[in-house]
Amino acid sequence: MSSISGASPMCRAPTPCSREGAVTDGANIIAAARRWIGTPWRHQGRSASGVDCVGLLVMIARELGLSVKDETGYRRRQDGRRLFDILSRELQLSAITNWKNGDIGLFKECGFPVHVGFLAREDTTETVIHAHARRRQVVEEPLAVYGAPVAVFSLKEQD
Numbered sequence: 001m002s003s004i005s006g007a008s009p010m011c012r013a014p015t016p017c018s019r020e021g022a023v024t025d026g027a028n029i030i031a032a033a034r035r036w037i038g039t040p041w042r043h044q045g046r047s048a049s050g051v052d053c054v055g056l057l058v059m060i061a062r063e064l065g066l067s068v069k070d071e072t073g074y075r076r077r078q079d080g081r082r083l084f085d086i087l088s089r090e091l092q093l094s095a096i097t098n099w100k101n102g103d104i105g106l107f108k109e110c111g112f113p114v115h116v117g118f119l120a121r122e123d124t125t126e127t128v129i130h131a132h133a134r135r136r137q138v139v140e141e142p143l144a145v146y147g148a149p150v151a152v153f154s155l156k157e158q159d
Contacts, residue, residue, distance in 0.1 A: 024064060024066070024102070024154075024155045025102070026100050026101030026102035026103075027101060027102075028064065028102070029060065029064065029101070029102030029118060029155065030101050030102050030118065030120045030129070032060045032063050032064060033056070033060055033102075033118040033120075033129040033140075034129060034140065036051065036056055036059070036060070036129075036138045037129065037137075037138050037139065037140055038137055038138060039051055039056075039131070039137060039138045040136060040137055041131045041132060041133055041135070041136045041137050041138070042055075043133075044072055045131075046058060046059060046070070047059075051131050051138065052131050052133070053115050053116045053117060053130050053131045054071065054083075054116060055131065056116075056117075056118075056129075056130065056131045056138060057104060057116055057118075058070050060118070061155060064155070066155060068090060069086075069090055071086050083106065083113060083114055083116070084106060084113055084151065087104070087106060087116070087151070087153050088153075091104065091153035091154060091155060092153060092154045092155075093151065093152070093153055094152045094153060094154045095152070096148075096149065096150075096151060096152045099119050099149075099152045100119075100121075100154070101119070101120055101121055102118060102119070102120075102154075102155065103118070103119045103152050103153065103154050104116050104117070104118060104119070104152065104153045104154070104155070105117055105118075105119045105128060105143075105149030105151075105152055106149055106150055106151040106152070106153065107128075107146065107147060107149050107150065108147070108150055113150050113151065115130065116130065117129055117130025117131075117146075118130070119143070119149070119152070120140070125142070126142065126143040126144070127140050127141060127142055127143055128140070128141060128143050128146050130146075
C-alpha cells in the first residue's frame with residue numbers, strides 16, 4: 001500500500017485522534033465516521049471543510065493510522081469499474097452477506113457502482129454513513145432507505 005506523504009490525522013472535536021498504531025475494529029471506525037456527520041459535501045474534498053464519499057474513507061483511514069493511497073482526478077459520474085478496482089487493490093473484499101461494523105459498502109448510483117459509505121449495525125438497525133451529494137453533507141441513514149451495497153470491503157492494517 002502506498003503511503004500518503006505528509007498525511008496528518010483529521011480530528012473533529014470532542015474526541016482526539018491517536019496515531020499509536022492502526023485501529024481498525026468496527027466500533028472505532030464507526031465512531032470516527034460519526035464524528036464527520038454534518039461535514040459539508042465537496043467533490044474530491046479531503047478536509048473538515050468538505051469531503052466526498054472517497055474523501056470520507058481516506059480521512060477516516062488516516063485518522064485511524066492507516067496508510068492509504070488517495071485517488072483523485074476522478075469524475076463525479078464514471079462507469080464504476082475504476083472505483084471497484086481501486087477498492088479491491090487497497091482494501092480487503094468481504095462477504096456481502098456477512099459484513100461487519102465499519103466495513104465499506106460500494107453502492108450503485110445511476111446504475112453504476114460509484115459510491116462508498118461505512119456500514120453500521122446496532123441490534124437490528126443497519127445504517128450507512130456517507131458523504132451524500134444531494135444532501136450536501138455527511139449523513140447516517142437506514143441502509144434499507146439507501147439500498148444494499150453491491151460489494152463490501154474491510155479496512156486492513158499494514159503488513
